[in-house]
Amino acid sequence: MNMAEEERNYWIWMASLPNIGAKTFYHLLKNYGSAAAFFDVVKAGTILPDAAPQDVMNAAAALCSKARLAEILAELNEKNISAVTRLDENYPARLAAIPWPPPVLFIKGELPALDDAVGIVGTRNCTRRGFEHTRKIAAELKMTVVSGMARGIDTAAHLGALDAGIPTVAVLGCGADVIYPPENDSLYHMIADNGAIVSELPPGAGPIAANFPIRNRIIAGLCRGLLVAESGMKGGTAITTSLAVGYGRDIFAEPGPAYLESSALPNELIVQGAVPVRSAADISSFYGAKVYQTEQEEKELPQMDFFQQRIYELLLKEDMGIEEIATAVQGAPGEVSATLTMMELTGLCRRLPGGKFGI
Amino acid sequence: MLSKILSCGLNGLSGYPVVVEADIAAGMPAYETVGLPGAAVRESKERVRAAIKNSGYAYPQQRITINLAPADLKKDGPIYDLAIAVGLLCAEQQVAQPDESSAFMGELSLDGNLRSVAGALPMAISAKESGVKRLYISAMNADEAAYVSGIEVYPVTTLAQLAAHLNGETPIEPLPTHIYRPDNEALCAHDMAHIRGQQHARRALEIAAAGGHNLLFIGPPGSGKTMLARAVPGILPDLTFEEALEITKIQSICGLSSGGLATSRPFRSPHHTMSTAALTGGGLRVLPGEISLAHGGVLFLDELPEFKRQALEALRQPLEDRQVSIARANAKLTYPANVMLIAAMNPCPCGNFGSDKPCRCSPREIRQYLSRISGPLLDRIDIHIGMNNVTYGELTDETPGEASRDIRARVNAARRIQQKRYAGTGIYSNAALSAEQLNTHCVLDDACDKLMQRAYQTLNLSPRGMARVRKVARTIADLGGAESISAKHLAEALQYRTPDGRYWG
Numbered sequence: 001m002n003m004a005e006e007e008r009n010y011w012i013w014m015a016s017l018p019n020i021g022a023k024t025f026y027h028l029l030k031n032y033g034s035a036a037a038f039f040d041v042v043k044a045g046t047i048l049p050d051a052a053p054q055d056v057m058n059a060a061a062a063l064c065s066k067a068r069l070a071e072i073l074a075e076l077n078e079k080n081i082s083a084v085t086r087l088d089e090n091y092p093a094r095l096a097a098i099p100w101p102p103p104v105l106f107i108k109g110e111l112p113a114l115d116d117a118v119g120i121v122g123t124r125n126c127t128r129r130g131f132e133h134t135r136k137i138a139a140e141l142k143m144t145v146v147s148g149m150a151r152g153i154d155t156a157a158h159l160g161a162l163d164a165g166i167p168t169v170a171v172l173g174c175g176a177d178v179i180y181p182p183e184n185d186s187l188y189h190m191i192a193d194n195g196a197i198v199s200e201l202p203p204g205a206g207p208i209a210a211n212f213p214i215r216n217r218i219i220a221g222l223c224r225g226l227l228v229a230e231s232g233m234k235g236g237t238a239i240t241t242s243l244a245v246g247y248g249r250d251i252f253a254e255p256g257p258a259y260l261e262s263s264a265l266p267n268e269l270i271v272q273g274a275v276p277v278r279s280a281a282d283i284s285s286f287y288g289a290k291v292y293q294t295e296q297e298e299k300e301l302p303q304m305d306f307f308q309q310r311i312y313e314l315l316l317k318e319d320m321g322i323e324e325i326a327t328a329v330q331g332a333p334g335e336v337s338a339t340l341t342m343m344e345l346t347g348l349c350r351r352l353p354g355g356k357f358g359i
Numbered sequence: 360m361l362s363k364i365l366s367c368g369l370n371g372l373s374g375y376p377v378v379v380e381a382d383i384a385a386g387m388p389a390y391e392t393v394g395l396p397g398a399a400v401r402e403s404k405e406r407v408r409a410a411i412k413n414s415g416y417a418y419p420q421q422r423i424t425i426n427l428a429p430a431d432l433k434k435d436g437p438i439y440d441l442a443i444a445v446g447l448l449c450a451e452q453q454v455a456q457p458d459e460s461s462a463f464m465g466e467l468s469l470d471g472n473l474r475s476v477a478g479a480l481p482m483a484i485s486a487k488e489s490g491v492k493r494l495y496i497s498a499m500n501a502d503e504a505a506y507v508s509g510i511e512v513y514p515v516t517t518l519a520q521l522a523a524h525l526n527g528e529t530p531i532e533p534l535p536t537h538i539y540r541p542d543n544e545a546l547c548a549h550d551m552a553h554i555r556g557q558q559h560a561r562r563a564l565e566i567a568a569a570g571g572h573n574l575l576f577i578g579p580p581g582s583g584k585t586m587l588a589r590a591v592p593g594i595l596p597d598l599t600f601e602e603a604l605e606i607t608k609i610q611s612i613c614g615l616s617s618g619g620l621a622t623s624r625p626f627r628s629p630h631h632t633m634s635t636a637a638l639t640g641g642g643l644r645v646l647p648g649e650i651s652l653a654h655g656g657v658l659f660l661d662e663l664p665e666f667k668r669q670a671l672e673a674l675r676q677p678l679e680d681r682q683v684s685i686a687r688a689n690a691k692l693t694y695p696a697n698v699m700l701i702a703a704m705n706p707c708p709c710g711n712f713g714s715d716k717p718c719r720c721s722p723r724e725i726r727q728y729l730s731r732i733s734g735p736l737l738d739r740i741d742i743h744i745g746m747n748n749v750t751y752g753e754l755t756d757e758t759p760g761e762a763s764r765d766i767r768a769r770v771n772a773a774r775r776i777q778q779k780r781y782a783g784t785g786i787y788s789n790a791a792l793s794a795e796q797l798n799t800h801c802v803l804d805d806a807c808d809k810l811m812q813r814a815y816q817t818l819n820l821s822p823r824g825m826a827r828v829r830k831v832a833r834t835i836a837d838l839g840g841a842e843s844i845s846a847k848h849l850a851e852a853l854q855y856r857t858p859d860g861r862y863w864g
Contacts, residue, residue: 125717151722183722321747322559322854333562334835337854338847345813351858353706354578354713355559355745 004087010035011085012076013069015104016202017059021214022100024052029103039064072202079177079203082107095221098247102200102218106176109196112167117144118283119223119249121216121240122153123231123262128319128358130230130262133254135160137227140280142166144195146223148173148215148236149188151181153229158191167195169222173215174207175199198222216240225250225286227277228269230262238265250286252277302346307331307339312359315349319358360384362449365462365491366442367482368434371645371692372608374478374485376462378428379439381446386422394427397435406437406467407444414471414519419451433689435644438476441465441495444518445525454522460492464500471518475499477614480607483507493533495521502619503611505534506604541597541622549590551766552759556749557583563744563855565766568594569773570834571788573678573700573739575663577858578746579714584703588659591701592626593763595656596774602787605695606655609647624656631665635673640685640694650677651694663704664731671736674700678739681791697791700740704732714747741790741827742855773837789834794826801829806846814853821857828852 014025014035031051032038041047042064051057076083084091084105092114095101120138122130134153138145138160145161147154149170161168170191174180176199179188191197200218201211216236220226220243228251231237245251251274256263270276275286304312310329314320320328326336340357343349349357360383368377390404411418425443427434442463448454457463464482466474479500486494487510494512496504501514511533515521524531551561560576564587567574576584598606598621606621629637629649640648650658660666677683677696684693706712707720708728720728777788780800786792792800803811811828814820820828829844832852836844 181721181723321745323556323747326558333558334851335847337559337562338850341814341850341853345810345817347817352713353745353858354747356713356747 007034007036008085008087009069009073010039011087012083012104013063013072014038015083015085015102015200016072017056017063018202019053019059020056022102022200024056025103026100028052075203076106080108081176081203084111092222094224095218098217098221101221104200105218106199106201106203107196108176109192109194110167111196111198112144112169114144114146114169114222115224116287116289117146117169117223118252119146119219119226119240119244120153120157120229121147121219121226121231121237122157122229123235123237124150124152124154126152126156126230126262127260128352130254130256131156134229135163137254137277137280137283139164141283142280143283144169146171146219148212148219149180149184149191149197150236151184153231153237155184155187156229158187162190162194165194169196169198171215171218171222172197172199172207173201173211175201175203175205177203178205178207180207212236213239217243220244220247220249223249225252225283227252227254227283228266228274229254230256230260231265232261233264233268241265241269250275252283252286254278302348304343304348307335308343308348311336311339311343312348315357315359319352319356321354321356325357360450360452362446362456363459364442364446364449364457365459365486366439366464367462367486368432368438369436369478369482369612370432371690372481372612372694374482375429375432376486376489376491377434377439377442379442379446379463380426380428381443381450382424382426383419383447383450384422384424388420388422390423390425392425392427394425394430395433396427397433399437400427400434400439403437403440403443403467406440406469407447409469410440410467410471410518411444411447413469414517414522416448416453416519416522417451419447423447436477437466437474438464438478438482440467441473441497441515441518441521445521448522454525455527457493457525460490461495462486462491462493463495465495465497465515467518473497473499473515473517477616478608478612479503480506480604480611480616480620483510483512484604484608486510499618500616501534502537503607503616505537506539506607506620508536537619539600539603539620541599541603549586550593550763551590552762554583554586554590554760555756557587557746560587560744560746561760561766563742564591565594565770566831566834566838566855567591567699567701567742568596568766569770569838570741570777570830571697571699571790572741572831572834573790574702574742574744575737575740576701576703576744576746577706578703578744579705579712579716579748580710582714582746582748584746585661588628588657588661588701588703589626590763591657591659591699592624594766594770595624595699596767596771598622598624598655599778599787602655609651609654609694613646613652615652625653626657626659627653628659628661631660631662631667633666633670635667635670638670639673639677639683640692641687645685645687645690645692647694648683650674650683650696650698653698654695655697656699658698658700660700660702663702664728668731668733672733675733675735675739678736697787699790702740706745713745716748737857738821738823740857741831743857744855745858769838772840773834776837776840777834789830789837792830792833797826797829801833801844803829803844803849807832807844807849810846810849810853818853818856824857828856831855 134156138157145168147157226244253266253269253274364379366377367374449456483504498514498516505512513531523529603620610616681697683696707725709719712718832844832849835848
């Protein structure tokens with residue numbers, strides 16, 4: 001084993017220490033010259049007691065052995081997780097340029113080309129329309145999508161990319177082998193097969209709240225531009241956005257109705273100069289790429305009678321309950337119910353939670 | 360000196376004749392009751408003695424033996440007081456021996472007055488069946504028993520009055536046989552007219568009432584689920600005589616009878632802390648539970664997921680068989696349980712999932728909440744209604760909704776069609792149709808068949824769900840006065856189906 005490779009392994013060992021952050025990592029690296037040197041002083045017991053926070057010192061002392069290093073490498077191998085250190089050539093260039101970049105990235109799957117990557121972030125509690133709109137943008141974008149695999153907008157972003165067969169990158173706030181949130185189990189595997197699951201944390205790390213803002217800086221760091229979908233003024237999305245602004249990323253925002261709480265952040269960003277994004281073409285043209293015309297032609301609608309036509313036009317505007325529909329079209333509830341079933345069967349509308357209907 | 364007096368015992372909902380034998384023999388004064396008497400029967404000794412004395416008759420100061428035949432069945436309750444007292448007076452020849460087709464039932468108070476007893480109606484029915492012609496019973500229960508035709512019911516208020524009657528001094532007039540008249544104007548405290556908006560839910564309730572279908576409201580707090588459910592008794596169809604008899608029998612043995620025959624359908628809404636035995640029936644005396652007390656009417660379970668899982672699962676079999684069989688060490692009984700189940704629940708722990716207000720629950724919490732209701736139970740509910748909050752405009756709208764009375768008229772018409780169709784089959788409503796009857800009475804024409812096939816494929820229906828949709832379609836057709844089910848009826852019925860997995864997100 002040559003020196004470089006050995007040093008690389010010590011980086012992985014160091015990054016696997018519990019609670020070691022990027023700042024502490026680089027601080028130790030600077031003081032001791034290399035990860036191998038740090039390993040040696042810990043092993044020899046000659047390290048200064050205040051070289052790093054107490055819990056990191058304790059963990060380092062307890063886990064300082066060649067056997068532990070071999071164990072870590074074996075675990076990565078077994079879980080099919082690769083580690084990319086900042087020393088490596090394939091470390092994402094854009095990420096390397098941010099302050100305190102992650103020393104080691106644990107990756108499940110294969111990291112796609114990130115030159116044109118677009119980050120898409122937003123709230124977990126998005127509206128159904130917002131979810132579908134974001135999914136559509138991600139699908140038509142034809143660029144690698146980076147997001148956080150959380151509920152809501154993140155899920156929509158990944159799904160959109162997968163719909164279009166474009167690789168996508170999910171940055172997790174837990175170990176790359178931990179599936180969180182649990183309902184995204186199948187999404188996790190799809191991303192791992194068609195892109196990469198990325199985490200700064202060692203395998204097995206749990207999804208604790210403090211990890212997520214740290215994860216957000218990786219999303220902001222990896223992408224060339226960041227698209228802010230639905231979000232309130234506070235929360236993870238706002239953090240990611242301000243980090244991305246600090247890193248000099250292009251900021252895109254989906255405008256939304258002013259009365260919706262979840263449109264507050266993107267609308268505010270547009271006021272401050274972000275690029276408003278109505279469809280994927282707005283991003284493509286910003287980057288001077290060929291604008292992908294929405295090849296989708298007007299969908300051939302099934303035959304509708306007059307009554308169905310009226311209901312369809314109502315539902316185009318917004319999701320409605322049977323009550324509201326019946327009032328709006330002045331129909332008897334029984335008749336409206338029967339019509340809605342017919343429309344459901346021909347795919348003209350869908351039944352939604354709470355007795356509502358939508359297109 | 361021996362006398363034999365006829366009385367009656369109860370086993371579940373059916374009565375059986377009991378012969379009370381009283382023997383007075385020379386010897387030291389003593390009193391013995393044999394024939395498996397329960398505590399209340401043993402204690403009758405004291406009531407009988409005081410009542411005889413306080414009615415102006417002499418209590419025999421000799422050796423008294425009372426036998427309750429058949430001797431191998433356990434007797435309980437104070438209903439034998441009257442028969443024992445009459446038996447003693449006859450044995451002493453203070454009172455003329457009544458003929459063999461007279462039966463006596465009643466609890467005595469110490470002053471000789473008669474108190475009401477539980478189970479007067481079922482006992483009167485079984486007394487008549489075993490050949491009794493005259494029934495002497497407490498005046499408080501006489502009205503209930505007088506609905507049984509072919510038997511003379513004598514309302515008795517005191518022991519002395521009865522003795523005078525038996526001796527031919529001052530005869531008691533038997534009650535005329537009552538003709539049953541359902542109380543059409545029995546107004547429910549909650550009239551549908553007071554409910555604002557919710558046209559869709561109102562329509563669903565009307566269908567449920569007309570066909571006796573089980574119904575589930577799913578909606579956020581304050582969407583009117585409970586209010587709608589409480590208005591249901593007002594739109595239920597009128598009782599038939601047979602149904603009224605069954606309902607009164609159950610109420611009678613639980614001591615809940617109001618005196619006459621039930622005139623309106625029961626509405627039971629037990630609290631969710633209820634035990635399984637309270638729901639299905641049981642206890643020391645193996646009495647009917649809530650599901651039997653709601654027989655012929657409505658069992659309303661508010662906040663369905665809060666009920667004990669065991670209690671809810673115990674509902675499955677009665678909902679299917681429309682009767683509940685209770686087996687205990689000391690009794691094996693079957694009570695009728697033909698109920699219309701109305702349940703209400705929130706869609707998630709915070710209650711707002713799917714409504715206009717934001718929901719704070721994670722998908723996992725929602726799934727966990729819903730999984731408290733098992734699939735098999737959901738499968739037995741014909742009509743599912745998703746509700747949303749009522750808007751302020753709807754709340755303050757002064758135009759009243761349609762009154763319960765008008766809705767009930769339509770429900771009654773639809774129910775009459777069903778009763779005519781199912782005459783002689785032992786069922787009264789579409790909901791009770793068996794799989795076999797479904798094929799004869801809910802025939803789907805070609806257009807319906809095509810629609811059903813399409814729905815089965817695209818809407819993720821289960822085979823059981825299909826059967827439910829057909830029953831509901833039958834009821835919708837009956838409400839419209841249509842002879843056969845049309846595609847329109849079926850399409851509407853499909854709208855009330857169980858939400859599938861996707862619905863919950």
